[in-house]
Amino acid sequence: MSRPLMVNAFDPRQSGRLTADVSDLLKRRNRVLGPSYQLFYEEPIHVIGAEGVWLYGANGERYLDVYNNVPSVGHCHPRVVEAISHQAATLNTHTRYLYDIVVTYAERLIAMFPEELGKVMFTCTGSESADLAIRVAKRFTGAAGVIVTENAYHGVTAAVSEFSPSLGEGVPLGQHVRTAPAPNSYRLGPNVGEIFAGHVECAIADLKRHGVKPAALVVDTIFSSDGVLPNPPGFLTPAVEAIRRAGGVFIADEVQPGFARLGDTMWGFQRHGVVPDIVIIGKPMGNGVPLAGLVARPEVLTDFAATARYFSTFGGNPVSCAAGLAVLDVIRDENLQANALEVGRYIVGGLERLARRHACIGDVRGAGLFIGVEFVSDTDTKAPAPGIATQLVNELRRKNILISASGFDGHVLKIRPPLPFARGHADIFLTAMAEALESLAETSE
Numbered sequence: 001m002s003r004p005l006m007v008n009a010f011d012p013r014q015s016g017r018l019t020a021d022v023s024d025l026l027k028r029r030n031r032v033l034g035p036s037y038q039l040f041y042e043e044p045i046h047v048i049g050a051e052g053v054w055l056y057g058a059n060g061e062r063y064l065d066v067y068n069n070v071p072s073v074g075h076c077h078p079r080v081v082e083a084i085s086h087q088a089a090t091l092n093t094h095t096r097y098l099y100d101i102v103v104t105y106a107e108r109l110i111a112m113f114p115e116e117l118g119k120v121m122f123t124c125t126g127s128e129s130a131d132l133a134i135r136v137a138k139r140f141t142g143a144a145g146v147i148v149t150e151n152a153y154h155g156v157t158a159a160v161s162e163f164s165p166s167l168g169e170g171v172p173l174g175q176h177v178r179t180a181p182a183p184n185s186y187r188l189g190p191n192v193g194e195i196f197a198g199h200v201e202c203a204i205a206d207l208k209r210h211g212v213k214p215a216a217l218v219v220d221t222i223f224s225s226d227g228v229l230p231n232p233p234g235f236l237t238p239a240v241e242a243i244r245r246a247g248g249v250f251i252a253d254e255v256q257p258g259f260a261r262l263g264d265t266m267w268g269f270q271r272h273g274v275v276p277d278i279v280i281i282g283k284p285m286g287n288g289v290p291l292a293g294l295v296a297r298p299e300v301l302t303d304f305a306a307t308a309r310y311f312s313t314f315g316g317n318p319v320s321c322a323a324g325l326a327v328l329d330v331i332r333d334e335n336l337q338a339n340a341l342e343v344g345r346y347i348v349g350g351l352e353r354l355a356r357r358h359a360c361i362g363d364v365r366g367a368g369l370f371i372g373v374e375f376v377s378d379t380d381t382k383a384p385a386p387g388i389a390t391q392l393v394n395e396l397r398r399k400n401i402l403i404s405a406s407g408f409d410g411h412v413l414k415i416r417p418p419l420p421f422a423r424g425h426a427d428i429f430l431t432a433m434a435e436a437l438e439s440l441a442e443t444s445e
Contacts, residue, residue, distance in 0.1 A: 025046060070284060083322040095312065108325065121294050121296075121301070135159075136278060147248075181199055197238035230370065234273055252276035261284070
């Protein structure tokens, strides 16, 4: 089955509807950037600035950001900007010299994890972290097999793209990779944990039939690309037990769910009562400054360090660490984890009220400020309705609300705003959502 790479990607056939300045910028862009680059929305936006939860367009318009987790503590947060500026004016070098800030940041970061996870290695991107995590896992287990979900995304390096099926059919999975259907409780019911574990065990068995020992189960703990699947808490435990019985390790990809976004916990794996062997972190760490890494059980890293030469020139550099420290300070001082929990519940409540009026909404689910709305064409069969999701994404963009969709069929609205998103912002979004749904309903009559 073919899947959409970006269900809301810019269609060049729409260029006649664009303003002259955007059309000119698109022509310049297309002349110099590689064709793999894609833009959001049928009518792309030209942004020139940002602050908090807002992006600002070239013509003075502003857009409510309901999607970006990279500026996790808000676009251009002044404390992050100041920290970067001060450090850049003081020292910026690589990690093969001794300096304080990388150690200070590592200490602060490790203190946020269970005590079993006692070591961190810094990189620049989530893809680089995932690549390193797999190298470490293979060395530790002496195995090669990797198990992921059917529409997982973990990165774009050659090694990681082999276990990122959401990249599409043009990027084949590695022969050492097996996929498991996404653990969607809306479709599978309350026994989703046991069902998902059964699929993982089948993947393990298939690897072994082909002479491949399982090295790792890798999951994004909010299953973002699979359609945002947070519930019920604890459902991951049986699958983690299954991979460990088979001699593999559990790698939790926290690039999207981590750093207080889920509200009730700092990390997604904590909602499931498990402690991973390796944790991948990235994107929101530096609020837009390249900063990523992996946190691991010390024993998992020992063999790798003894036998493999590894270093990252820019991973853990002073400027990035300054940004990372500022992010941790802002999360703490502005109570952003509590805000994510409270505002996330408020948004879910508003969406559930909309679901009672619009049968196309099959399910509303979320944890903190990570929420999915699944659209269906039939409530009995639960047939996916990607067309509705695509129309909503673009209709909301026309209302200056920035959002996107995910899932194997691209039929799940993905709501993932910056952490300072407040009730007032939620009301703007919910009002626009209600109007967009009414407009779609009228069009379909």
